[in-house]
Amino acid sequence: MFRKLFFTLGQIYQSWLAALESVVINKLRTGLSLGGVTIGIFAIITVFTLVDSMALHIRQGIESLGSNTLYVSKWPWEGGGEWWKYSNRPQVSLDEYRETQALLPQAEVAFMTSFNRTARHGSLYVDNATVLCVSHNYDRIQTTEIDQGRYFTPFESAHGSRVAILGPEIAEQLFDGSDPVGKTIRIGDIKLHVIGLLAKAGNSVAFNSLDRSILIPLSLTGNFINLRWAPTDMIITGPDGTDMENLKAEVSSIMRRLRRLSPQTEDNFALNEVSIMNNIFDEMYRKINLAGGIIGLFSILVGGFGVANIMFVTVRERIVQIGIQKALGARPYFILCQFLFEAMILSVIGGAIGLAMVYIGTLLVNHFSNFTLVLTFSNILLGLTIASIVGAVAGLFPAWSAARMDPVQAISHT
Structure with missing residues (x-):
């Protein structure tokens, strides 16, 4: 049992090495496939970074009002459509x-x-x-x-x-x-x-x-x-x-x-407290994050289609190689993992470049303005996770088609 497990893990590791080697060798193709994912991750994480930084500044302002403080005034902080009633107070x-x-x-x-x-x-x-x-x-x-x-x-x-x-x-x-x-x-x-x-x-x-x-x-x-x-x-x-x-x-x-x-x-009269402001801005954060996520989703979809197209081209270029590998005993999951890992590596590299662009942007904004942007670890992890998922989804069908090839037909392909 353990021997079979070690063999399977070894095959997956070899698939990983083969995918990494292909990415390194085919630099032009790698570069062409990165653009869409890079732009998508840049768009999503930029929005989330801006929202998180705004939230940090706003919460600091709210905290300065005092967590156990009441503000008695004419106008409620929630506002509302009954301004005429409040104006008569x-x-x-x-x-x-x-x-x-x-x-x-x-x-x-x-x-x-x-x-x-x-x-x-x-x-x-x-x-x-x-x-x-x-x-x-x-x-x-x-x-x-x-x-x-x-x-x-x-x-x-x-x-x-x-x-x-x-x-x-x-x-x-x-x-x-x-x-x-x-x-x-x-x-x-x-x-x-x-x-x-x-x-x-x-x-x-x-x-x-x-x-x-x-x-x-x-x-x-x-x-x-x-x-x-x-x-x-x-x-x-x-x-x-x-x-x-x-x-x-x-x-x-x-x-x-x-x-x-x-x-x-x-x-x-109105009794206003900090929790009211927190509720107002929490709702605003949710709406902005939702809007930013939808905008970024379209960018990511374009990037995912780009990776999928590149992977289909990759599979077509290596049909003979796939046939030889299968003829020599390569299991279908070895071929599947090889192309799947390659798509994920491409997407993660693109995501990392997008995150680097966001980080450079935060440094420039912090240097030239009084507003502080913070690229959090959670947003970095989110960007890499999204990139990995996009790569896996975009590469799944090309990898599956490669894994199902008949070795005789693949070797004789011209």
């Missing part, structure tokens, strides 16, 4: 923020609003800079790493001191690379003293970082806008291990009581 007010803060002593409760203005320093200016008006404890909930200078003091936050913390892109454009801390900027007619510079975070695909933002104390907001009409958010973060369903129920109860909503009345 009131904004979250400062009084509601203060009441909620008092009623949830175990949680961090912050408040923020934003608007766009032109920021100036001397002759330099930045149009449409995002000005974030934030409560004092905003830095305890959101990532606000200070690179230079400091954050607001409690006195500055409480008394509306004319101070500001700049994002790195704002600072670069207004101060041309020099240290902005201790200098002044203007937003409208208001002069602000720069007390801090945020560390560079980079932009997520889905979320704008604070790089192009200016932070000012919430108590300074009245100098710029009317909070009654401005978009506002109340941000609530529970301690580690917080049950988000209990926190949502508690916040919902507080907001309904503050707004005097009857039990039959629908909520006129």
Whole structure:
């Protein structure tokens, strides 16, 4: 039994060597058969790499929002077709923020609003800079790493001191690379003293970082806008291990009581959390992956037909050789494996070239842009697996036809 097994394995190994030798010898034919598979694998893995990299950036942005954080606002993150209903909702007010803060002593409760203005320093200016008006404890909930200078003091936050913390892109454009801390900027007619510079975070695909933002104390907001009409958010973060369903129920109860909503009345506020964003983007990933897979499938089919055509030509060229091998005692599975392995080798080489092109593309994108592409091991394995399957399927019928040849007819073929 073992002797027969070893003999069979030896025959398969010899088939592998014969297939490899044929690929090496017939360089032109090998090169012609690689193109379709190379393009197909390049197309599929490029799409999957882009989607995976986008997902990584988006998830990093989502994580920065806080996994145990609620955002109380006018608009739900899911959106939907009832925008007219949401537009009639009131904004979250400062009084509601203060009441909620008092009623949830175990949680961090912050408040923020934003608007766009032109920021100036001397002759330099930045149009449409995002000005974030934030409560004092905003830095305890959101990532606000200070690179230079400091954050607001409690006195500055409480008394509306004319101070500001700049994002790195704002600072670069207004101060041309020099240290902005201790200098002044203007937003409208208001002069602000720069007390801090945020560390560079980079932009997520889905979320704008604070790089192009200016932070000012919430108590300074009245100098710029009317909070009654401005978009506002109340941000609530529970301690580690917080049950988000209990926190949502508690916040919902507080907001309904503050707004005097009857039990039959629908909520006129939205409680948004990170899981909502994850669900939205998970659905988006599935759709993009499906679309990319369908596009790549057509490319792979073209590549598979190319390999099959080449293998039929190969079988026709080696009919006499096949006849001699069978006359000398070669088993059908030896002939079958020889051509099948050759088709798989061709496809895997084509797939490897496609993966190399994707890798070079990621290096170029990472070098010349701020967006980071990552070619994962799972995508490399997926590309090689697809290439192997394409080779096996494309080479199966030509290999089967070669294995079934009659040795006498094959030898006498001219």
